[in-house]
């Protein structure tokens with residue numbers, strides 16, 4: 155809300171003006187705490203990789219990365235290098251790897267021998283202090299910081315395996331984009347599941363971060379959602395580099411919801427590409443998607459800040475995913491070939507997982523239960539198309555009479571709920 159008006163009643167100029175004013179208080183640690191590169195020299199001159207004199211005198215924070223897919227491996231590269239560079243972190247970073255056999259060899263052995271995740275992030279070397287471990291309890295039991303980065307469908311199983319086996323003082327950071335179903339017709343945020351099941355606080359990191367580009371060290375930004383003013387700087391330190399810039403905001407839930415919902419919109423962008431409808435249509439889908447994302451927060455998670463949508467986790471991630479992401483790519487092929495999403499995921503992604511169609515299903519479960527499907531026609535249409543209830547050729551028909559088009563800015567709110 156801006157003043158007494160819902161955001162969707164406010165002229166766009168005012169929205170941008172308001173967002174620029176709102177962004178200052180929402181951003182709590184924009185200043186940089188990067189250490190100078192000279193400190194990195196320490197790590198280059200050590201004889202023993204995991205024990206340096208400089209580091210032995212302090213209580214060092216141990217980090218575990220729970221997950222080792224495309225994004226998990228890219229973030230392991232960053233975290234591994236930062237752990238070596240920073241004085242308050244243990245050099246050794248453990249990485250839980252869901253074991254598989256590749257050309258007769260265990261993936262954990264391949265990663266530990268070659269320092270490359272040849273299946274999920276080929277062509278990029280991980281630092282040697284990142285140690286792949288197939289047992290998630292072994293990987294996580296001593297960690298002070300647990301970075302969760304798995305496809306969201308596996309989070310409940312991982313949490314039940316870890317329950318009672320981790321340090322009670324550990325903190326978590328979730329990079330997982332998605333939701334889970336909650337009993338009683340709702341959804342659960344993944345960070346809430348982690349906090350509830352493991353009884354530890356969980357912050358989130360979401361942003362315009364296609365893993366391959368981050369691993370190539372192309373400049374980009376990301377957003378950490380963290381309400382705790384002590385944990386925020388610590389999490390930023392282990393994540394930030396000179397090419398991967400972090401903004402910490404306190405609007406945790408909105409950050410996470412942006413990361414989950416943009417994957418649904420990316421499926422719509424892929425349909426538009428597959429149907430050959432062009433850039434104007436794609437821009438309309440992206441804009442309507444953004445409006446539904448904002449409305450979703452406004453309705454189901456009131457108290458979120460509009461300014462959060464202007465961080466990397468919001469508009470920027472929406473754009474990158476709608477142009478360069480896996481959800482877009484597979485949805486384009488879906489529209490072109492008529493094959494099922496599952497078939498295409500298996501054919502095109504070599505074991506990587508799509509989040510958009512699942513998330514659309516979870517969101518639809520809640521919207522249906524609350525009788526609100528028609529208030530979110532884009533999310534609803536994408537779910538119905540992914541599940542074969544509607545033909546992809548009907549996509550545009552479903553959004554032609556979107557609530558956004560039903561009234562002008564000086565009428566009653568277009569999507570008042």
Ligand SMILES: NC(=O)C1=CN([C@@H]2O[C@H](COP(=O)(O)OP(=O)(O)OC[C@H]3O[C@@H](n4cnc5c(N)ncnc54)[C@H](O)[C@@H]3O)[C@@H](O)[C@H]2O)C=CC1
Pocket residue numbers: 221222223224225226227251252253274303304305306308329330331332363364365366505506507508509
């Ligand atoms: N790939 C990307 O560019 C980005 C991904 N994300 C998010 O990060 C999260 C993780 O994605 P990725 O690392 O890309 O994973 P991915 O899509 O590469 O997923 C494959 C991973 O799942 C593991 N896996 C398969 N079956 C499993 C099981 N039964 N139990 C546990 N793990 C199993 C595989 O071993 C592999 O590590 C997702 O929520 C995604 O939306 C966020 C930003 C960027």
Ligand SMILES: O=C(CO)COP(=O)(O)O
Pocket residue numbers: 331361362363364365417420471474475478479480481482508509
């Ligand atoms: O989240 C992502 C980029 O920020 C990756 O999106 P995809 O899962 O669609 O590739």
